[in-house]
Amino acid sequence: MIEQYGWSDAATRAFAPHARAGHIPGRVVAQHRDGYEVVTDEGALRAKSSGRLFHEAREVDHPAVGDWVALSPGVEDTATIHAILPRQSAFVRRAADSVQTLQVVAANVDVAFVVTSLNADLNPRRIERYLAAAWQSGARPVVVLTKADLAEDQQGQVDAIAALAAGCPVLTVSARRGQGLDALLAQVAPGETCVLVGSSGVGKSTLVNAFLGEDLMATQAIRETDDQGRHTTSHRQLVLLPGGRLILDTPGIREVGLIDAEEGLGVVFDDIERLIETCKFNDCAHTGEPGCAVRGALDSGALDPARWAHFKKLGAELAAIEAKAERLAKEAERRRLAKLQKAYRTSKKDARGGD
Ligand SMILES: Nc1nc2c(ncn2[C@@H]2O[C@H](COP(=O)(O)OP(=O)(O)OP(=O)(O)O)[C@@H](O)[C@H]2O)c(=O)[nH]1
Ligand SMILES: [Mg+2]
Ligand SMILES: [Zn+2]
Structure with missing residues (x-):
């Protein structure tokens, strides 16, 4: 059962200490006001956090949809969640009621579909914000332009978005006409989320x-009147698709809820960031320096090499995206100044009574 939900050999290894404690693995597929729905080999269970987990200070340390968790089954179909396995990725947002609070929207996702519709005015800035949030998640971002049947200038919009979404695929679909759906699914391998x-x-x-x-x-x-949705979807739910892919539907996120590129890294790679702080040298490159905590953890098996490789790759990608965003901001500022200067020169000419 849990194999269908993406359980892997790596997960089995990470779960070993919990198995020794007599707990069973499961994946959180939905979060409700009064608890979680978790899929296990013993069927779907209604689970609540253990007292310790419940009192974790950081919101992001609480179970989220997509998480792999260690459970002890209770009476009937209830269970208690004791621990969360280290996340491979996490899409993080700001809580609606507090900008300081970060929340995990989706854990352990392989692909983040950034969805925007072709019938509304294109907002490049907003798509950039979504893409930054998607990049920091550790998932592969893919831009999806929906409602192609309503588009007036489809190619123009696709080109504009492809320019700012450098390197990530931009796909168009129409659910109404059933167009582009297979190409979208092809971005996700069976067993992936x-x-x-x-x-x-x-x-x-x-x-x-x-x-x-x-x-x-x-x-x-x-x-x-304004092309806006009504926040129809009220909770997050992970759904198994025919063909073995998992898809997580979420309520619409307002732009203010999106976080900056590097902000979310600390959520997914909290353990690695703490490890790095204990390297002997502050500027340790973790390539064989004496007293390197990362090397030590890799050698002892405490740190999964694939996880370390993922962290390094993401860091490099984020640096590249930031450099690009900075360049674009500088160009925009230059254009703004040029326009101001031109307006100023024109107004001086007018004042002199020139042409
Ligand atoms: N013409 C057209 N309409 C579509 C298409 N896809 C969705 N819609 C319509 O768009 C409206 C909103 O769709 P939803 O799927 O509820 O949007 P959502 O993103 O889930 O919205 P929230 O749950 O509020 O975040 C519905 O009336 C859909 O029928 C499409 O491909 N073409
Ligand atoms: Mg919805
Ligand atoms: Zn080091």
């Missing part, structure tokens, strides 16, 4: 229904 993020009303739940071939998710027409 993808998440749909984007503003309310762009058609995320409609896509899940189209993949399933049935209306499992509630959808709702957007308001005619």
Whole structure:
């Protein structure tokens, strides 16, 4: 059962100490007000956090949809969650009620679909913010442009987005016409997990229904007046698709909820960042320096080499994205100044009574 939900050999290794404690593994597939829905080899269980987990100070240290957890089954179909396995990736947002609080929207996702619709005005800045949040998650970002059947200038919009989404695929779909769905699924391998993020009303739940071939998710027409959605989806849910892929539908995220590129790294790689702080040298490059805590952890098996490689790769990618964002900001500032100077020169000419 849990193999279907993406359980791997690496997960079995990470779970070993919990197995010794007599706990069973499961994956969180939904979060409700009063607890979690967890899939295990013993079926779906309704689980609550143990007292210790419940009192974790950081919101991000609480179980989230997509997490692999260690459980002890209770009476009937209830269970207690004792621990969360280290996350391979996590899409993080700011809580709606507090900018300081970070929340995990989706854990252990391989692909982050950044969904925006072709019928609304294109907002490049917003797509950039979503992409930054997707990059920091550790998942592969893919831009999805929905409602192609309503597009007026599809190619123009695709080109504009491809320019700012350098390096990540940009796909167009129409759930209404059933176009582009296979190409979208081809981005995710069987056994992998993808998440749909984007503003309310762009058609995320409609896509899940189209993949399933049935209306499992509630959808709702957007308001005619402003093209805005109504926040129809109210909770996050991980769904198994035919073909063995997992898809996570989420409620629309407002732009203010998006975090900057490097902010989320500390959530996923908290353990590695703590490790690095204990290297003997502050500028340790972890390439064989004496007293390197990373090397030590790799040698002892405490740190998974694949996880370390992932952390390094992500750091390099984020640095490249930041450099690009900085360059774009500088160019925009230069254009703004040039425009101001031109306006100033024109106004001086006018004052002199020139042409
Ligand atoms: N014309 C057209 N309409 C679509 C398409 N996909 C979705 N819609 C419509 O867009 C509206 C919003 O779709 P939802 O799937 O509810 O949007 P959502 O992103 O899940 O919204 P939230 O749950 O609020 O975040 C619905 O009326 C859908 O029928 C499409 O490909 N073409
Ligand atoms: Mg929805
Ligand atoms: Zn080091």
